[in-house]
Amino acid sequence: MSAPLAPLVAAWKKSRYSAPGRIVVPESLRAFFLAGAFENASGHVVAVVPSDAEADNLADDLALFIDEPLLLPAWETLPFEMVSPATATMGRRAEVRHALAGSDPRIVVSSVRSFTQRPSASSVSPVTFSVGDEVNLDEMVDELIALGYERTHQIEVRGEFAVRGGVIDLFPAQADSPARVELWGDEVDSVRELSVASQRSGTDIRVLEAFPAREFRPDASVRGEAERLLVDASWASRTWERLAQGQTFEGMESWMGWLSQPGSLLDDVAVSSVVLFDPVASEQRSAELIEEEADLAAALAPTWGSGAPEAGHHPEFYQPLKRVLTAADVLESPSLPSGPEDAVLRIRGFDPGGGDxxxxxxxxxxxxxxxxxxxxxxxxxxxxxxxxxxxxxxxxxxxxxxxxxxxxxxxxxxxxxxxxxxxxxxxxxx
Incomplete structure (x- = not known):
């Protein structure tokens, strides 16, 4: 569906806003400003706001002005919680990170929490199906399992797939509904939407993408590092052994920091600029996340066993916002001016003079x-x-x-x- 109000943005006689720089943008104007000021950006634009709720609202409003804005969700879990994030969250994060690795400029909305979260080094590329594709069914099954999908007799939730003869039912991790892929021999004959309730297929799908159902997976690099840790960090030998064997299990994401190199969301992507809304509140939120992680580590470190790292010596899950921002040009956009030199986009309220x-x-x-x-x-x-x-x-x-x-x-x-x-x-x- 096309953005219903895109022509309003196109008609805006806007100035050329660029990063690095600073402009005051009231909260209610953020979506319109993003859509208009960066419609001709040479690369991706990432908008960062303090909270998850603000990110959700901004992405919703942005859809009025541009087609398919992307929202990067944060994991719902706490560091060291030993609980895996929701499949939909991991799938949608993979989808956004894959888009950021592409050349087609996109606008991505992120909270500080999702922006500063340590990314997994596992591939975010999807499995794709379209009519006419050649498919080796056994290899496809192995590939879906490697991406974290679970094979079942009948799919019900995201991250599941089922195979019956030449029919593959698949519920992509990032999608709102499942699909059915029918093969004729080794060729894809049809790709259609699928109803979970009736198990009947419906509307044709041009291209079906299934992004990883787990964001962190025991690939060859992770398995090799886990084997090394069996010797060097025997305090968690049971976990390292499971990962070295390529197993997936609930809460495995909590161990990601020990098994991959530190990185940033902005590593190796063509981001032309980052728009940092409400910089003061964003910095405060970043500091809060790091403090919460340190408190959790202090509480849990004594339970990790003999030889485990002391609190404060664990791999960090949240990075300082300023450190992540060093990889991009930043346009700071506070909601209120701090002085007369600030450029300001001004708005006014709506007062109908009565409620009738x-x-x-x-x-x-x-x-x-x-x-x-x-x-x-x-x-x-x-x-x-x-x-x-x-x-x-x-x-x-x-x-x-x-x-x-x-x-x-x-x-x-x-x-x-x-x-x-x-x-x-x-x-x-x-």
Whole structure:
């Protein structure tokens, strides 16, 4: 689906914003600013916000203005927790990291937690299926298992696959629904959506991608390092032995730091710039994560056994934000100016002067009459239809649209977390 408000961004007579630099961007304007200021970026742009909730909201709002923004989720688990992250989280992280390794510029939204997390060295490349592909079924089964997928009799959840004759049912780790791949001999004959409830196939899929179901896996490098640790770090010999044998098990990700070299999300990717929103809060959040990790290590180190590293001598899971940022040009974007020299994108609030429908409609009409493109972003089709009808009854013509074809005022059935009114941009998004 095309971004419904993309023409508003294209019409913005924007300045050329570049990193390194600094510009004040109010929180409600972040999505529009990202979409407009970096539409012609030469490489990937990563937007970093302090919290996971802010990242979710920003990615949702960004989808109004650009096609397919990417959200890099953080692991839900704590360092040393001995619990594996959700399969969907690991699959979606692999999908985003794979996109960052590509040449097609993308905008990625990340929280400080996901941005500073130590990445796995395991490959993030997917298995792909499309009609006409040649497939060796035995090799494909081995490849899916190597990517962390579990073979079952009937798929139900992400990270599972089933094989019956020449039919492969697969629930990709990053996907919202499973798919069925049918073979004719060694050739893919069809790729279609699959219903978990009915086990019936549906709409054709042009290309099916299945990203790794585990972000950290016991590949040859990990197995070799685990064999070395059996001698050099016998305090965890049971774990090293399982990894040296290529086993996967719950919580294995907690041992990643001992088995791979330190790295950063930005290593070996073509990121043209990082936009750091609310730099002060982001730095504070980074410090909090590192402190929480240190506290956990202090509490758990005595339980690791004789010869285990003391607290503070463990491989770090979260890196300091400043260290990660050294690999990219950074555009700092606080929400408030710190002095008169700061460049500022200004917005104002929406005050209808009353809570009744008539007052709101008149306030919307006043914005429209002032020359702004006014868009009401409503939750669902019924709410959008009702808003357009009420405005029409008040003599205000805001047509109902799924996607606006050009810069214009309209009512759409896709909500926004943070609206704004900006005379500088010529837009009121409510």
């Amino acid at each position: 429908a008539s007052s709101i409609a008149k306030a919307v009409g006043a914005l429209h009459d002032s020359g702004l493109h006014v868009v009401l972003a409503m939750e669902g089709g019924h709410a959008a239809d009702r808003a357009a009808r009420i405005l029409s009854e008040e003599g205000i013509d805001l047509p109902r649209r799924q996607v606006i074809p050009e810069p214009m005022s309209a009512v759409i059935a896709q909500p926004i977390n943070h609206g704004f009114i900006s005379s500088d941009l010529g837009v009121a998004l409510l």
